Amino acid sequence: MSITWTETHSLKLSCLLVRIIMVLALVALFFIPLCTEWYDAVSEQEPIRLQLNICFYLCDAVAMVAIWQLDRMLFRIRRSQIFVPENVTTLRILSWACIAIGVILGVLTIWRTIMLLVMLVCLFLGVLLRVLKNVFAMAVALQEESDYTI
Amino acid sequence: MPIIVNLDVMMAKRKISAGELAERIEITPANLSILKNNKAKAIRFSTLEALCKALDCQPGDILAYEPDGEEQRNE
Numbered sequence: 657m658s659i660t661w662t663e664t665h666s667l668k669l670s671c672l673l674v675r676i677i678m679v680l681a682l683v684a685l686f687f688i689p690l691c692t693e694w695y696d697a698v699s700e701q702e703p704i705r706l707q708l709n710i711c712f713y714l715c716d717a718v719a720m721v722a723i724w725q726l727d728r729m730l731f732r733i734r735r736s737q738i739f740v741p742e743n744v745t746t747l748r749i750l751s752w753a754c755i756a757i758g759v760i761l762g763v764l765t766i767w768r769t770i771m772l773l774v775m776l777v778c779l780f781l782g783v784l785l786r787v788l789k790n791v792f793a794m795a796v797a798l799q800e801e802s803d804y805t806i
Numbered sequence: 807m808p809i810i811v812n813l814d815v816m817m818a819k820r821k822i823s824a825g826e827l828a829e830r831i832e833i834t835p836a837n838l839s840i841l842k843n844n845k846a847k848a849i850r851f852s853t854l855e856a857l858c859k860a861l862d863c864q865p866g867d868i869l870a871y872e873p874d875g876e877e878q879r880n881e
Binding site: 800801804805806 | 833837838840841845846847848849850853
């Protein structure tokens with residue numbers, strides 16, 4: 657399967673964006689305590705700095721795994737390996753990562769109800785990726801059948 | 807898969823090499839190898855026609871149905 661000029665540039669842009677997000681996730685590791693401290697200072701509700709720190713660090717760890725998987729997937733797509741089982745695995749990991757982040761942020765709804773919205777968005781994204789993974793798995797099977805039709 | 811490709815048997819009967827057959831039916835030696843080693847998932851009618859023509863045989867001489875253990879138990 658050949659990749660056209662526009663697709664190559666679109667892929668390069670995706671790779672660049674993923675790398676930027678990867679750097680941001682790494683930088684966030686150092687700034688999470690500062691951000692939660694600031695949030696507690698401006699928030700008029702009960703302080704939840706410790707809970708926020710724990711949840712955000714957990715989310716950052718999961719996000720870094722997801723971003724790394726996304727980077728690997730883009731690398732494979734650049735090598736024209738699109739409908740391969742590795743990409744199905746990556747989509748499965750990404751889906752579970754979104755669901756995990758949703759659950760972690762869901763814990764914060766105990767103290768901040770607004771987190772329910774973020775949790776629902778993450779869970780929806782996780783389900784969406786799961787459906788995409790199912791479609792990809794079917795595509796892999798079809799590709800394999802096509803490759804082995806003589 | 808219970809469908810067996812007996813291409814090697816017919817090739818031996820006709821004394822034709824894999825390279826020569828691949829050239830005659832205009833497929834790559836790699837694809838012929840997939841077919842010969844029962845790795846293929848499907849075969850096009852055009853390929854089957856070319857094979858029958860090149861080997862002067864019927865599709866039944868190349869393909870055979872052998873039920874596997876699971877299917878035999880169900881019967």
